[in-house]
Amino acid sequence: xxxxxxxxxxxxxxxxxxxxxxxxxxxxxxxxxxxxxxxxxxxxxxxxxxxxxxxxxxxxxxxxxxxxxxxxxxxxxxxxxxxxxxxxxxxxxxxxxxxxxxxxxxxxxxxxxxxxxxxxxxxxxxxxxxxxxxxxxxxxxxxxxxxxxxxxxxxxxxxxxxxxxxxxxxxxxxxxxxxxxxxxxxxxxxxxxx
Amino acid sequence: xxxxxxxxxxxxxxxxxxxxxxxxxxxxxxxxxxxxxxxxxxxxxxxxxxxxxxxxxxxxxxxxxxxxxxxxxxxxxxxxxxxxxxxxxxxxxxxxxxxxxxxxxxxxxxxxxxxxxxxxxxxxxxxxxxxxxxxxxxxxxxxxxxxxxxxxxxxxxxxxxxxxxxxxxxxxxxxxxxxxxxxxxxxxxxxxxx
Amino acid sequence: xxxxxxxxxxxxxxxxxxxxxxxxxxxxxxxxxxxxxxxxxxxxxxxxxxxxxxxxxxxxxxxxxxxxxxxxxxxxxxxxxxxxxxxxxxxxxxxxxxxxxxxxxxxxxxxxxxxxxxxxxxxxxxxxxxxxxxxxxxxxxxxxxxxxxxxxxxxxxxxxxxxxxxxxxxxxxxxxxxxxxxxxxxxxxxxxxx
Amino acid sequence: xxxxxxxxxxxxxxxxxxxxxxxxxxxxxxxxxxxxxxxxxxxxxxxxxxxxxxxxxxxxxxxxxxxxxxxxxxxxxxxxxxxxxxxxxxxxxxxxxxxxxxxxxxxxxxxxxxxxxxxxxxxxxxxxxxxxxxxxxxxxxxxxxxxxxxxxxxxxxxxxxxxxxxxxxxxxxxxxxxxxxxxxxxxxxxxxxx
DNA sequence: CATGAATGAGCATTCATTCAT
DNA sequence: TATGAATGAATGCTCATTCAT
Numbered sequence: 175x176x177x178x179x180x181x182x183x184x185x186x187x188x189x190x191x192x193x194x195x196x197x198x199x200x201x202x203x204x205x206x207x208x209x210x211x212x213x214x215x216x217x218x219x220x221x222x223x224x225x226x227x228x229x230x231x232x233x234x235x236x237x238x239x240x241x242x243x244x245x246x247x248x249x250x251x252x253x254x255x256x257x258x259x260x261x262x263x264x265x266x267x268x269x270x271x272x273x274x275x276x277x278x279x280x281x282x283x284x285x286x287x288x289x290x291x292x293x294x295x296x297x298x299x300x301x302x303x304x305x306x307x308x309x310x311x312x313x314x315x316x317x318x319x320x321x322x323x324x325x326x327x328x329x330x331x332x333x334x335x336x337x338x339x340x341x342x343x344x345x346x347x348x349x350x351x352x353x354x355x356x357x358x359x360x361x362x363x364x365x366x367x368x
Numbered sequence: 369x370x371x372x373x374x375x376x377x378x379x380x381x382x383x384x385x386x387x388x389x390x391x392x393x394x395x396x397x398x399x400x401x402x403x404x405x406x407x408x409x410x411x412x413x414x415x416x417x418x419x420x421x422x423x424x425x426x427x428x429x430x431x432x433x434x435x436x437x438x439x440x441x442x443x444x445x446x447x448x449x450x451x452x453x454x455x456x457x458x459x460x461x462x463x464x465x466x467x468x469x470x471x472x473x474x475x476x477x478x479x480x481x482x483x484x485x486x487x488x489x490x491x492x493x494x495x496x497x498x499x500x501x502x503x504x505x506x507x508x509x510x511x512x513x514x515x516x517x518x519x520x521x522x523x524x525x526x527x528x529x530x531x532x533x534x535x536x537x538x539x540x541x542x543x544x545x546x547x548x549x550x551x552x553x554x555x556x557x558x559x560x561x562x
Numbered sequence: 563x564x565x566x567x568x569x570x571x572x573x574x575x576x577x578x579x580x581x582x583x584x585x586x587x588x589x590x591x592x593x594x595x596x597x598x599x600x601x602x603x604x605x606x607x608x609x610x611x612x613x614x615x616x617x618x619x620x621x622x623x624x625x626x627x628x629x630x631x632x633x634x635x636x637x638x639x640x641x642x643x644x645x646x647x648x649x650x651x652x653x654x655x656x657x658x659x660x661x662x663x664x665x666x667x668x669x670x671x672x673x674x675x676x677x678x679x680x681x682x683x684x685x686x687x688x689x690x691x692x693x694x695x696x697x698x699x700x701x702x703x704x705x706x707x708x709x710x711x712x713x714x715x716x717x718x719x720x721x722x723x724x725x726x727x728x729x730x731x732x733x734x735x736x737x738x739x740x741x742x743x744x745x746x747x748x749x750x751x752x753x754x755x756x
Numbered sequence: 757x758x759x760x761x762x763x764x765x766x767x768x769x770x771x772x773x774x775x776x777x778x779x780x781x782x783x784x785x786x787x788x789x790x791x792x793x794x795x796x797x798x799x800x801x802x803x804x805x806x807x808x809x810x811x812x813x814x815x816x817x818x819x820x821x822x823x824x825x826x827x828x829x830x831x832x833x834x835x836x837x838x839x840x841x842x843x844x845x846x847x848x849x850x851x852x853x854x855x856x857x858x859x860x861x862x863x864x865x866x867x868x869x870x871x872x873x874x875x876x877x878x879x880x881x882x883x884x885x886x887x888x889x890x891x892x893x894x895x896x897x898x899x900x901x902x903x904x905x906x907x908x909x910x911x912x913x914x915x916x917x918x919x920x921x922x923x924x925x926x927x928x929x930x931x932x933x934x935x936x937x938x939x940x941x942x943x944x945x946x947x948x949x950x
Numbered sequence: 951c952a953t954g955a956a957t958g959a960g961c962a963t964t965c966a967t968t969c970a971t
Numbered sequence: 972t973a974t975g976a977a978t979g980a981a982t983g984c985t986c987a988t989t990c991a992t
Binding site for chain 1 (some may be wrong): 519522537546554
């Protein structure tokens with residue numbers, strides 16, 4: 175269930191991998207993708223060597239960070255899809271993505287890639303999300319709660335846009351609400367009202 | 369009226385400056401901000417030395433590129449504001465910004481900065497845009513054609529979002545239209561219809 | 563007791579640091595302060611990266627070289643002061659400095675700085691030297707073996723001058739002796755004779 | 757009378773040459789030999805192009821500056837030699853050189869070169885000085901007013917040393933006097949007194 | 951296996967010198 | 972002829988990646 179099957183991974187090695195992933199997420203998020211690998215290693219409390227043992231490349235590390243985020247989103251999105259009616263679930267997805275992407279335009283780019291090419295390890299989770307959204311979109315359109323002319327790629331683009339807008343809006347809840355309201359209202363067909 | 373008063377600039381020097389600005393815009397846009405300065409110089413058909421004579425720093429060059437974009441937007445936005453009623457003008461601004469920002473998340477960040485700090489030379493044009501949008505927003509809200517609870521920062525965030533969404537959507541006109549429609553419809557107050 | 567407390571430094575790292583210091587001393591001395599850092603790295607048999615890991619700046623490297631020289635001088639001067647009577651000790655200092663400064667006007671400048679500002683790490687050893695010389699000067703003047711009107715700054719200037727003269731005189735022992743004799747005789751008060 | 761015979765040099769060209777020489781002397785002296793050529797051109801109130809028309813190389817300019825200094829010294833030294841008895845004339849030379857060399861160890865190096873190789877244009881004036889000093893030295897030694905064992909190279913080295921010492925001592929007249937007194941006294945033979 | 955020192959290609963920037971205006 | 976813009980080799984420094992300890 176967790177990607178490629180390497181041998182089980184010794185307890186401490188697994189711990190280090192996790193520490194690295196956490197540190198990388200934190201550091202990439204707050205200080206950008208430009209930070210030296212050494213910083214990340216330091217933040218994780220390990221040496222660079224260890225970092226490179228777990229992730230053969232800086233890019234691989236970045237990828238792993240993104241995979242994890244995508245998995246969280248996929249899980250959340252699946253839950254939302256099960257619990258609510260389609261348009262509400264879509265709303266929930268916008269929120270989820272926005273939350274997972276705080277401070278992370280670079281991440282949006284990755285999500286963006288969901289529509290096109292991606293590094294292999296991103297394929298699985300992003301396809302999952304994509305399929306789920308496709309399903310929600312169709313169902314909502316059938317239910318007449320989302321504009322019928324919207325295509326999946328357009329919806330993905332809007333998700334990326336939502337992410338960017340919320341990232342730029344900062345943490346104020348009111349602002350975030352207003353922005354999401356605009357987007358969500360816009361998604362509904364003309365004869366509907368929120 | 370246009371910043372620091374340098375001497376008029378010799379004909380060829382001006383030509384080179386322009387070539388550099390064009391090349392930088394192109395290269396930064398298509399290949400990101402990470403490209404070596406030498407690439408840009410080469411693309412402009414000049415030596416690195418020339419680049420640095422005109423822009424003392426890579427950052428300064430980036431800034432100049434952004435200033436130019438902001439100025440184009442400001443001009444276009446002003447024209448739109450004069451020609452149409454407020455909500456339509458706002459619509460026009462979304463388009464303008466999206467067009468000027470093709471392939472340019474970094475640029476969106478700059479626009480974003482319109483709301484916060486900026487390098488001095490970005491101040492003027494971004495303030496101009498900001499003021500114009502503030503005016504349009506107020507007028508549209510008075511006219512009842514835009515949701516009354518929206519604030520200027522929120523509108524700016526939505527602009528950034530629109531930019532990101534359109535950038536990700538690619539050049540297909542239909543997709544772009546659908547996306548803008550969603551956003552614009554969402555901006556209108558509940559009792560209005562597009 | 564020797565400045566900033568870094569961790570003990572791994573064996574090979576220490577070896578490289580030493581190699582760098584030696585190479586830098588040699589290269590700076592024979593070819594001037596203008597040599598590219600790469601030359602120094604090559605001379606030390608390491609990569610540039612290593613050089614910059616040990617000394618964050620070219621200037622820092624130069625400083626380290628000077629600190630070492632000053633420390634050697636300080637040690638030797640202290641020994642001389644303990645062993646001989648003041649005027650003789652002063653004589654010994656002139657020699658010491660001249661030996662440590664072969665081919666090194668830049669170094670003289672550093673010593674010069676003993677009288678004025680200096681980078682922090684040069685402070686300690688240069689102050690030590692300065693204090694020692696101050697003491698020797700006073701004692702010699704009390705003993706009536708050095709001109710009473712001479713001040714410490716003047717003595718330092720003469721040291722710098724001795725250094726320059728000997729550097730220019732080259733290695734011939736006779737010439738060096740003659741020069742030192744002139745200087746030392748000059749230091750004695752009128753009613754004394756060498 | 758002024759080195760290589762180029763065609764007479766138009767009035768304004770001559771003026772520019774002079775301005776450049778003055779500016780270079782000033783700038784090299786106060787800010788070191790490292791200053792960009794453009795600075796010097798600016799200080800002279802001309803363009804770089806003009807600088808390079810007059811002096812084909814930065815080094816050539818530096819050389820010209822030194823030649824002029826050497827000529828001044830040579831002239832002064834000649835006058836001193838004519839006016840006073842040998843030891844006094846030597847004293848005068850030390851002063852002269854020190855004055856011409858304010859802030860200029862680099863210059864001392866050049867003078868130093870008087871004893872060895874030199875760029876061709878420095879040959880003439882430095883030889884003149886050298887010959888003059890040789891003559892003064894011999895006469896003084898015959899008169900018994902300078903140590904008999906001193907050779908010309910040693911005297912030159914002492915001049916360089918004097919220059920360095922005075923440069924380091926700064927402008928205070930007392931200090932300069934004390935230093936010169938030490939040196940001059942040291943030059944006298946044991947049985948003499950100042 | 952972890953560590954952190956070593957490596958060196960890569961990059962921004964400077965500056966002596968040339969050449970179009 | 973004077974000007975100052977253009978040139979590009981050279982330099983100090985960084986950072987992903989490797990490897991000895």
